[in-house]
Amino acid sequence: MPDRGGVADRKSRSLAEDEPAVSSGVPTPPDEIPSAIPGPDGDWAFLDGLSPEEDSADDRLSEQPETYRFSESGNPPGDVRAVLDQLDRISVDLRRRPPSNASEAVDETTSPPALPDPEKWDEGESAVGTVSPYLEERLVVASASMSALGRDVRDLGERWERLRGTAELLERELGNAAREVTFLRAPGESREMPLVPLTSTLLPGAAGPVPSSRLLMARPRTGSAPYAGFTVARYNTTISGLKARRRRIALWTVVLAAALSAALVILAVLAQEPTPPVWLALLPAVWMIPVPFFVLSFFSTQRVLRRNHLDLPGVP
Amino acid sequence: VSFPTVIFQITAIGKNARSLEASARSVLYWVRHTPKLAFQHRVWLILEPEGYATAPATYEALRASGVELWVVPRGYDTPLGTRGKARALQYAVEQRQALRLSSPGTWVYHQDEETCVGQDTLLGISDFVRAGRALVGSGIILYPIDWVGSPSHVQELTRSYDDFRVMDSMTMPDNPTLGFHGSHILVRSDVEDSVGWDSLGYAPAEDLTFEIRVRARYGSVFGVLKGFAYEKGAFTLRDQLRQRRRWVHGVLFALVRSRELNVRRRLTLLYSMFTWFSALPSVILLVASVELHYGPLLIYTSLFTGFVWVSMVTGYLEGFRLHSEYVRRTISIPRFVLHGIVGALVDVSAPWYALSTRPSLGDFIPKDRPASSEVPTAVPAMN
Numbered sequence: 001m002p003d004r005g006g007v008a009d010r011k012s013r014s015l016a017e018d019e020p021a022v023s024s025g026v027p028t029p030p031d032e033i034p035s036a037i038p039g040p041d042g043d044w045a046f047l048d049g050l051s052p053e054e055d056s057a058d059d060r061l062s063e064q065p066e067t068y069r070f071s072e073s074g075n076p077p078g079d080v081r082a083v084l085d086q087l088d089r090i091s092v093d094l095r096r097r098p099p100s101n102a103s104e105a106v107d108e109t110t111s112p113p114a115l116p117d118p119e120k121w122d123e124g125e126s127a128v129g130t131v132s133p134y135l136e137e138r139l140v141v142a143s144a145s146m147s148a149l150g151r152d153v154r155d156l157g158e159r160w161e162r163l164r165g166t167a168e169l170l171e172r173e174l175g176n177a178a179r180e181v182t183f184l185r186a187p188g189e190s191r192e193m194p195l196v197p198l199t200s201t202l203l204p205g206a207a208g209p210v211p212s213s214r215l216l217m218a219r220p221r222t223g224s225a226p227y228a229g230f231t232v233a234r235y236n237t238t239i240s241g242l243k244a245r246r247r248r249i250a251l252w253t254v255v256l257a258a259a260l261s262a263a264l265v266i267l268a269v270l271a272q273e274p275t276p277p278v279w280l281a282l283l284p285a286v287w288m289i290p291v292p293f294f295v296l297s298f299f300s301t302q303r304v305l306r307r308n309h310l311d312l313p314g315v316p
Numbered sequence: 317v318s319f320p321t322v323i324f325q326i327t328a329i330g331k332n333a334r335s336l337e338a339s340a341r342s343v344l345y346w347v348r349h350t351p352k353l354a355f356q357h358r359v360w361l362i363l364e365p366e367g368y369a370t371a372p373a374t375y376e377a378l379r380a381s382g383v384e385l386w387v388v389p390r391g392y393d394t395p396l397g398t399r400g401k402a403r404a405l406q407y408a409v410e411q412r413q414a415l416r417l418s419s420p421g422t423w424v425y426h427q428d429e430e431t432c433v434g435q436d437t438l439l440g441i442s443d444f445v446r447a448g449r450a451l452v453g454s455g456i457i458l459y460p461i462d463w464v465g466s467p468s469h470v471q472e473l474t475r476s477y478d479d480f481r482v483m484d485s486m487t488m489p490d491n492p493t494l495g496f497h498g499s500h501i502l503v504r505s506d507v508e509d510s511v512g513w514d515s516l517g518y519a520p521a522e523d524l525t526f527e528i529r530v531r532a533r534y535g536s537v538f539g540v541l542k543g544f545a546y547e548k549g550a551f552t553l554r555d556q557l558r559q560r561r562r563w564v565h566g567v568l569f570a571l572v573r574s575r576e577l578n579v580r581r582r583l584t585l586l587y588s589m590f591t592w593f594s595a596l597p598s599v600i601l602l603v604a605s606v607e608l609h610y611g612p613l614l615i616y617t618s619l620f621t622g623f624v625w626v627s628m629v630t631g632y633l634e635g636f637r638l639h640s641e642y643v644r645r646t647i648s649i650p651r652f653v654l655h656g657i658v659g660a661l662v663d664v665s666a667p668w669y670a671l672s673t674r675p676s677l678g679d680f681i682p683k684d685r686p687a688s689s690e691v692p693t694a695v696p697a698m699n
Binding site: 169177225226227228229230231232234235236237238241242245249253256257258259260261262263264283286287288289290291292293294295296297298300301303304305308310311312313315 | 319338341345351356432435437439440443460461462477478483484485492540542544546587590591594598620621622623624625626627628630634637638642
């Protein structure tokens with residue numbers, strides 16, 4: 001899906017853009033609290049455990065602003081202590097709040113997180129800089145929906161094409177039907193089909209005569225066009241005549257063949273002519289070659305006329 | 317309701333523009349004069365550039381009437397490099413594949429440049445595609461257009477009656493008496509496009525090659541197509557001879573080149589060729605017997621000689637009866653007999669003529685009668 005990456009990109013971009021605003025207005029993420037806030041009893045003893053080897057930590061502390069520098073005895077100065085007390089109170093206060101909105105995220109550190117409803121998830125307020133546990137799932141659902149949507153659109157397109165073809169057919173046949181009625185109602189000589197361009201009001205965007213030449217009625221040639229006489233009535237007359245003659249044709253073929261053969265035999269006997277032996281060997285072979293073909297043709301013709309009702313339904 | 321689509325495909329060089337125009341317009345005319353057709357139609361005209369150049373105005377007018385015009389590019393080559401009509405047919409196959417028209421819902425009705433359809437043709441096609449029992453259909457072709465009773469025209473009458481034999485043979489396994497057409501055939505497009513028309517070099521009878529391939533791949537999937545197609549015969553004996561020469565070379569090409577041909581069918585083709593080749597010696601020997609006095613031979617052969625002769629005469633007679641509803645012009649019986657004999661002599665000479673000469677891509681059989689010699693041969697509409 002081409003849009004899939006795009007959506008993901010847009011999503012991540014959106015989160016990234018939201019991040020500064022969220023972090024400026026919302027408390028620090030809970031996993032950072034223990035390092036910045038003393039324990040609930042206000043004991044600062046953990047600071048006393050700093051060994052001389054941990055000078056580097058001191059160095060880091062020395063980089064802190066002046067206000068937060070510890071005294072040489074290891075106790076924080078008074079103003080710092082006030083700030084820390086304030087933070088302590090805030091921390092306690094936060095823990096007392098009902099688990100909703102931002103405080104929910106804080107409670108995640110101490111209690112199992114209550115899974116939010118994905119349908120109600122508001123990433124703009126609740127993500128708080130973290131990756132939604134449902135983001136991946138949402139992307140999968142979104143991409144699946146997009147695939148389904150794509151399929152539906154394609155299907156719709158195909159259906160539309162078929163519908164358009166059917167509409168064209170319907171329109172053409174309606175036009176033809178009207179012309180057939182006109183043709184049948186017209187008396188004898190005046191049965192000339194009019195040349196009328198069909199309009200395609202059923203087609204989208206078509207406001208007048210369709211420019212497509214396929215929808216134009218072809219002007220029939222005059223009655224003298226050879227093909228104008230090739231009607232189904234003539235065909236049926238011809239075929240039924242031949243089928244009616246089938247037995248007669250077979251009978252007369254056999255009778256005439258027998259008569260002709262008999263006449264030839266009689267002539268040959270009466271002639272009493274000497275025949276060279278070479279001809280006796282050659283001629284019958286040459287003359288008999290086509291006989292199987294003609295016999296097969298005879299039976300084939302009879303068979304196809306007998307088996308197939310070749311007539312077609314008449315046209316009113 | 318989804319109707320199948322039938323593509324009426326006219327594949328030709330395009331030099332017989334007026335015949336071609338009549339063919340295309342016969343489709344356009346009858347689809348609008350025939351109710352209850354259970355298909356949608358498209359008309360495709362596949363032309364060579366040199367053919368299009370002979371009458372661009374005519375072809376553009378056809379395009380404006382709804383015909384879809386395809387001019388085969390000069391530089392187009394098929395994978396196997398076939399030439400002639402097979403090349404254009406293969407081009408159409410590729411266009412259908414590109415347009416996703418190679419499907420069971422699309423059929424292709426093949427027409428030559430002079431193949432006009434009638435109301436019966438369309439109803440026959442509709443019946444065939446609706447039944448869906450066969451994948452390929454072929455029917456009877458009449459030759460009433462511009463019929464003047466010349467020897468070549470009289471000879472064509474026998475072909476129509478012979479089409480009953482063709483239809484029966486075609487629908488039987490292995491096509492025992494070799495029957496198929498290049499026009500007035502209806503093929504389901506996915507079948508045609510899967511088989512294709514491509515072959516090595518020039519296939520003089522591409523329809524025979526196609527039939528062999530379809531049968532080898534799909535088996536006996538041929539059915540009878542109701543309704544006639546309406547064509548015109550060659551105008552001159554020379555054209556008739558050249559047309560038959562092409563058929564002979566087509567059979568020889570299939571015998572030599574078609575790998576799909578099994579032994580049985582190969583023997584059938586060989587026998588058909590042999591039969592055709594034996595016709596001229598038979599006639600020569602018959603005439604010579606008068607002088608050489610070997611009449612007693614008839615004692616041995618007469619039993620079947622009578623049958624062969626009667627069958628041939630029946631072909632002319634019934635062929636004429638098939639055309640009688642469509643042909644206004646009549647000729648006297650003696651002239652009819654004389655023209656029949658002349659036409660038959662050309663036919664029996666054709667295979668031997670084919671042995672001495674070769675068809676070429678430049679072979680062009682004129683089908684456009686000069687405007688000054690138009691003849692009213694078709695009977696006006698009965699309605």
